[in-house]
Amino acid sequence: MIKLRSGRTLYYGKGDVLTYRTYANPLSVSAVPESAYTGDSNVIFAHNVTFAVSGEQLLTSFTEGDNSLVVATDSMKNFILRNTAAYEGSTTEGLLAFISRKFMDRYPHIDAVELSADRIPFQTLEVTSQAGSGLEPSSLVYRRSHNDHASASMKLVRKDGAPRIDSHECAITDLQLIKVCGSSFYGFVRDEYTTLPESYDRPLFIFLDIFWKYDQADDAVDAGLGRYVPAEQIRDITHNVFHEMKSPSIQFLIYHVGRRILTRFPQLAEVRFESNNRTWETIVDNTENDPAGVYTEPRPPFGFQGFTMTQEDLTTDGE
Numbered sequence: 001m002i003k004l005r006s007g008r009t010l011y012y013g014k015g016d017v018l019t020y021r022t023y024a025n026p027l028s029v030s031a032v033p034e035s036a037y038t039g040d041s042n043v044i045f046a047h048n049v050t051f052a053v054s055g056e057q058l059l060t061s062f063t064e065g066d067n068s069l070v071v072a073t074d075s076m077k078n079f080i081l082r083n084t085a086a087y088e089g090s091t092t093e094g095l096l097a098f099i100s101r102k103f104m105d106r107y108p109h110i111d112a113v114e115l116s117a118d119r120i121p122f123q124t125l126e127v128t129s130q131a132g133s134g135l136e137p138s139s140l141v142y143r144r145s146h147n148d149h150a151s152a153s154m155k156l157v158r159k160d161g162a163p164r165i166d167s168h169e170c171a172i173t174d175l176q177l178i179k180v181c182g183s184s185f186y187g188f189v190r191d192e193y194t195t196l197p198e199s200y201d202r203p204l205f206i207f208l209d210i211f212w213k214y215d216q217a218d219d220a221v222d223a224g225l226g227r228y229v230p231a232e233q234i235r236d237i238t239h240n241v242f243h244e245m246k247s248p249s250i251q252f253l254i255y256h257v258g259r260r261i262l263t264r265f266p267q268l269a270e271v272r273f274e275s276n277n278r279t280w281e282t283i284v285d286n287t288e289n290d291p292a293g294v295y296t297e298p299r300p301p302f303g304f305q306g307f308t309m310t311q312e313d314l315t316t317d318g319e
């Protein structure tokens with residue numbers, strides 16, 4: 001939400017601007033131990049963009065019907081699409097900064113821009129190699145993925161005439177991870193309201209959104225600085241920690257995922273979690289001698305957790 005100096009909220013914009021850019025510049029990042037991801041060819045660099053503007057001078061468009069300074073949201077859509085072609089970088093964050101800075105340069109009466117983008121993921125597919133030896137990734141055919149995806153949001157305000165990044169947040173959303181055994185939940189408050197049995201080995205299914213902020217926003221925007229954090233590595237760190245840990249709760253699990261992320265990426269100032277408990281309902285329990293069980297979809301209502309961590313959390317032992 002963008003506020004004017006008066007404290008009044010004023011904004012307008014366009015949502016669901018779908019930009020399917022092909023052959024953007026490839027992204028290259030340093031490896032981390034938990035992930036095979038070291039970059040993206042960016043042959044398909046696709047986004048769903050939401051773009052909103054604000055400015056003191058737009059007040060009369062609301063109060064007097066004065067459209068003289070109104071850039072039509074249809075024109076905003078065209079601006080986003082055409083400038084996506086001009087973007088020479090390789091990241092969602094860079095694209096957002098590029099478009100919004102250009103927009104504020106083009107329209108000097110705009111005081112602030114708030115925008116976000118969901119990356120629309122396309123996965124590589126294996127095809128038989130031309131040389132006839134095995135399989136190799138196709139450079140032509142991709143598969144649209146409806147799994148988790150990266151996103152970013154950003155707010156730019158004008159300072160001394162020039163657009164500056166005021167705030168930013170990057171994310172991976174809609175991660176859905178199941179660990180079939182090795183998780184427990186016991187020792188919680190037992191009183192007259194408790195019906196949940198203690199569980200020493202539950203199949204833990206979590207829905208997870210993870211958000212992060214850089215200490216220096218430039219590291220998010222310019223992958224050339226070498227400190228860009230890709231959502232794919234955050235995803236891979238998360239499932240590694242889930243695999244490694246015997247977790248007593250989702251709370252403790254996400255804390256340890258956060259510690260690992262902040263350890264791997266000292267350039268991040270903050271990491272934030274929103275988790276949802278979708279643990280399958282047990283129909284036929286496993287036993288010590290037989291790991292087979294049968295489970296079904298849990299019924300609502302669903303539990304959730306939220307947690308924010310900073311680099312300061314690494315100064316405590318945490319084990």
Ligand SMILES: O=c1[nH]c(=O)c2[nH]c(=O)[nH]c2[nH]1
Pocket residue numbers: 185196248249250251277303
């Ligand atoms: O990991 C969990 N944390 C909770 O706080 C909780 N509460 C609950 O009913 N199940 C779970 N699981």
